[in-house]
Amino acid sequence: MRNESVLVVDDAPDIRSGMAHILQQEGFFVDTASDGQEAIDKLDQRFFDIVLTDLAMPRKDGMEVLKFVTENSPESICIIITGFGTIKGAVEAMRQGAFDYLTKPVKTEEVLIIIEKALEVRQLRRENKTLKQELQSRYGFERIVGSSESMQRVFRLIERVANTDSTVLITGESGTGKELIAHAIHYSSDRRDGPFVPVNCAAIPEELLESELFGHEKGAFTHAIRTRIGRFELANKGTIFLDEIGEMSPSLQVKLLRVLQERKFERVGGVKTIQVDIRILAATNIDLEQAVKEGRFREDLFYRLNVIPINVPPLRERRSDIPLLIAHFMKKFTRNQKSAVRGIENDAMECLLNYEWPGNVRELENIIERMVILANGPKITVKDLPERILESASNLGIHRVQSHIPSLPEDGFSLSSAVQEFEKALIIQALDRTGWVKNRAAKLLKMNRTTLIEKMKKQKLMVPKAKAAGAKKAEKRPKKESVAVS
Ligand SMILES: Nc1ncnc2c1ncn2[C@@H]1O[C@H](COP(=O)(O)OP(=O)(O)OP(=O)(O)O)[C@@H](O)[C@H]1O
Ligand SMILES: [Mg+2]
Structure with missing residues (x-):
């Protein structure tokens, strides 16, 4: 049994049944119609892979069947069966979209060869179409990333x-x-x-x-x-x-x-x-x-x-495209390389975002590919970055500061408590460095003294006893701030 179906259309009962018999023996699903109108009704009901039709018929002729097929069922293949006197009509039918024609009396092997050929051509056409669609999506708009x-x-x-x-x-x-x-x-x-x-x-x-x-x-x-x-x-x-x-x-x-x-x-x-x-x-x-x-x-x-x-x-003039491009290439290369790499750590990302990209998108693409292949862990870290990017990051002073940023855990964490932690750590550093002299610490943190004191209160920061005396001497404390936090 085959998957393909054939509709045989002829007003001569012997040709109709003879043809149907041959095709059924070959395993096709076969139906018949005795004129053009009946054929159109059947084509309206279901899909046929092949329509074998006579030209001269009562009610509607073969040309009308062909017209119906090309307009309503373009995936069906129409083959014309024609008497000796109507070859001209058959040629015209081919111009209108018929696949080929057979002249009566039709030989069994001729029908089978022509049907096989037609199915083969259709298969090639389908493959060609999918290839073209593939090419289109490979080279079309969708491939160009950019939101800038x-x-x-x-x-x-x-x-x-x-x-x-x-x-x-x-x-x-x-x-x-x-x-x-x-x-x-x-x-x-x-x-x-x-x-x-x-x-x-x-x-x-x-x-x-x-x-x-x-x-x-x-x-x-x-x-x-x-x-x-x-x-x-x-x-x-x-x-x-x-x-x-x-x-x-x-x-x-x-x-x-x-x-x-x-x-x-x-x-x-x-x-x-x-x-x-x-x-x-x-x-x-x-x-x-x-x-x-x-x-x-x-x-x-x-x-x-x-x-x-x-x-x-150039990429340096549309930096907002960089994260998108990174995500695009990460996806591309982690898929291709079946890599274990799943992401980029914040500090590494920061370096990539701030680099000048003299080689533009190609350079970015090559770097991501290399890092995906060579990375040691599930996330790309600063250590995986090429030397030139690290150098430019340290010139900009990015990496030094940004490396204190913790990476976001899989299940997330509370942003406000993380920010508070970060703030507390920096305030303690500033106070330590200035011997707990709030004036100086506030200057170092580029904020005014009052704000620093408020923050210290909020963070419950106490001046260590050992520092208290020295700090007091050094402070020229205005009166209204005499509410000591310590
Ligand atoms: N906007 C973008 N989105 C996704 N990929 C991009 C984008 N721009 C460039 N690429 C990729 O970067 C690489 C370089 O792109 P392309 O060859 O088109 O650049 P080019 O301007 O022709 O470079 P050249 O002047 O060196 O010939 C290619 O692999 C391309 O797929
Ligand atoms: Mg080019």
């Missing part, structure tokens, strides 16, 4: 421009997420089912870049043993992403300008002009306007590329 106002602005811009064919120039420091944004634009656009073709203009040697982009004809140069199509042709109906565009040589800049203006070019060594339907995205981490001023980049090309500029701010 500046990233939200970038997201709004992507949304607005995605469905246009406008050229976009993505600028920003290295590792800020330019390529991620290019992916998101493509996979949010109408071209998402077409190819996304990235070209790193800096990674390909200048003499090869031209043929990489435009392709070449056989014999165009010594090693051109066969004709090869370039990235612009590969990107037809999709998007080409010209990364590190600032590195392109002047002669290629001229050729690129023509593609931008006309979407036309010739392969290297070729004479035929090739027209493509592409969307162009470009990215750079150099200041192109400066490069124009210095004569390294063509001004006309710059304006052609800079139709929609998207600037991705």
